[in-house]
Amino acid sequence: MQIESDFFLQDTELVAKKLIGHYLCRETDEGLLSGIIVETEAYLSTNDPACHASRGKTRRNATMFGPPGRAYVYFIYGNYYCFNVVTGPVGSGEAVLIRAVQPVEGKKLMIKRRGNKYSEKNLTSGPGKLCQAFAIDKHFDGHHLRDKPLYLLSNDGTAEIGTVKSTPRIGLSVAKDKLLRFIAEGNEYLSR
DNA sequence: GTTAAGATCTGCT
DNA sequence: GCAGATCTTAACG
Numbered sequence: 001m002q003i004e005s006d007f008f009l010q011d012t013e014l015v016a017k018k019l020i021g022h023y024l025c026r027e028t029d030e031g032l033l034s035g036i037i038v039e040t041e042a043y044l045s046t047n048d049p050a051c052h053a054s055r056g057k058t059r060r061n062a063t064m065f066g067p068p069g070r071a072y073v074y075f076i077y078g079n080y081y082c083f084n085v086v087t088g089p090v091g092s093g094e095a096v097l098i099r100a101v102q103p104v105e106g107k108k109l110m111i112k113r114r115g116n117k118y119s120e121k122n123l124t125s126g127p128g129k130l131c132q133a134f135a136i137d138k139h140f141d142g143h144h145l146r147d148k149p150l151y152l153l154s155n156d157g158t159a160e161i162g163t164v165k166s167t168p169r170i171g172l173s174v175a176k177d178k179l180l181r182f183i184a185e186g187n188e189y190l191s192r
Numbered sequence: 193g194t195t196a197a198g199a200t201c202t203g204c205t
Numbered sequence: 206g207c208a209g210a211t212c213t214t215a216a217c218g
Contacts (some may be wrong), residue, residue: 041197041199076214084199126201194217196214
C-alpha cells in the first residue's frame with residue numbers, strides 16, 4: 001500500500017518507529033529489489049548535535065530542510081552512502097536514517113551488487129551496505145519516495161516484525177545517550 | 193587554499 | 206576485537 005501523504009509530517013521519532021515494517025522498493029534495469037525496514041534512527045532539529053542540520057543549512061544538508069517524504073542521501077567515510085527520509089514541515093531540518101532492511105525480492109541481484117562475496121544476512125545490515133545493495137547513490141538526494149524507481153510502501157500485514165524497541169544510536173561521538181534508534185527486536189538483519 | 197573529522201565497512205589478529 | 210582505507214564536507218586561515 002502507498003503511504004499517506006501526511007505520514008512524514010508526524011513527529012520524527014514516531015515516523016522512525018512506524019517505518020519499522022514498511023517496505024523499501026527499488027526498480028533497476030536488472031530487476032526489482034525490495035526489503036522490510038528493520039532498523040532506523042531519528043535525527044532531530046532541536047537539542048541534537050549529532051544531526052547534520054544542527055549547525056544550520058549547508059549545501060550537503062539542504063534536502064533535510066525541504067519537503068518531507070523525500071530522500072536525503074550523503075557520502076561518508078570516502079566509501080559509503082547513507083540513506084535518510086526527510087520528515088517534518090519544510091524548514092524543520094529533521095530526518096530518519098534507514099540503517100538496515102530485511103531482503104525480500106531480488107536477493108540474487110543484491111548479492112551481485114555486493115560483489116558476490118556475502119551471504120544473505122550481510123547484504124543490507126547497515127546503512128552503507130544497504131545503499132550498495134539497493135544501488136542508492138547521490139543522485140537520489142531529493143528524490144520523492146512515492147515515485148519510481150525508489151519508493152516506500154506501508155506494511156500491508158505481510159511483514160512480521162514483532163516488537164519495536166528503542167536503543168542508543170550507533171557510530172556517533174556526540175549525543176550517544178538519546179534513545180533514538182529503533183529496531184525490530186530479534187531480527188536477524190540488524191546492523192548489530 | 194588547507195586541514196581535521198566523519199550517522200561506515202572490511203579484513204586481519 | 207581492532208585498526209586502516211578513503212574522500213567529501215565544513216570549518217578555519
